[in-house]
Amino acid sequence: MANPGAEGIQPVPMRVQTRPGAAVQLDDLSKAIIEKLQQDGRRSYAGIGKAVGLSEAAVRQRVQRMVDAGVMQIVAVTDPMQLGFARQAMIGIRCTGDTTRVAEKLAAIDAVEYVVLTAGSFDVIVEVVCEDDDDLLDLLNTQIRALPGVISTETLVYLKLVKQQYNWGTR
Incomplete structure (x- = not known):
């Protein structure tokens, strides 16, 4: 340039x-x-x-x-697989009541990396990073599905991460 x-x-x-x-x-x-x-x-x-x-x-x-101003963050982006987190997933969540409260409770969970309120089939979508399938199952059963207001979940397990970029900032 x-x-x-x-x-x-x-x-x-x-x-x-x-x-x-x-x-x-x-x-x-x-x-x-x-x-x-x-x-x-x-x-x-x-x-x-x-x-x-x-x-x-x-x-x-x-x-x-x-x-x-919250316009940007300067962070180190890691490869979860190389750090021992072999299971990543996107979880669609259907809720009842105030979805913002549910989203805030989800955001407080350590394994949850990304929380979005949505319109459509799901009220909230979260991305999670777990050590393995047992860790994911425990997260789903004891933390996510146990939250008041969560009606159902649908888990999309990542098989392979093909692309991950963070360069959309100035288009």
């Missing part, structure tokens, strides 16, 4: 909307910073600054504002 600063892109501060659920407006420089971090989350602020035409301090400040 050519230096955006050389193409006339002016540093415009990120504007964070105060209305809950409103989209955060990012300028082209903030988007370019995100793209660089998605390529390599350990890239230095100085290196990013050089690539996007900002100082190291300006990049650091923008990154901090985006993290503080």
Whole structure:
């Protein structure tokens, strides 16, 4: 990517909307910073600054504002299989009552990595990472199905992870 600063892109501060659920407006420089971090989350602020035409301090400040605003997280993504978690699954859950409360209780379970309220066949969908099938069965029986409000579950066991990316951020 050519230096955006050389193409006339002016540093415009990120504007964070105060209305809950409103989209955060990012300028082209903030988007370019995100793209660089998605390529390599350990890239230095100085290196990013050089690539996007900002100082190291300006990049650091923008990154901090985006993290503080909840626009992005900088994390290490692991391969669960290599860490001894041989069973992953997506679980569709049908609920009664306040689905938000059920989702919050599901989010508090350690093995649950992802929680989404949905419209359709399921009220909530969760992604789980377990050590093995016995661990998954225990999770289903003693934690998920035991929650008040859970009517039924449907478990989709992962056989093979073909693609996992986290680079949709600036389209």
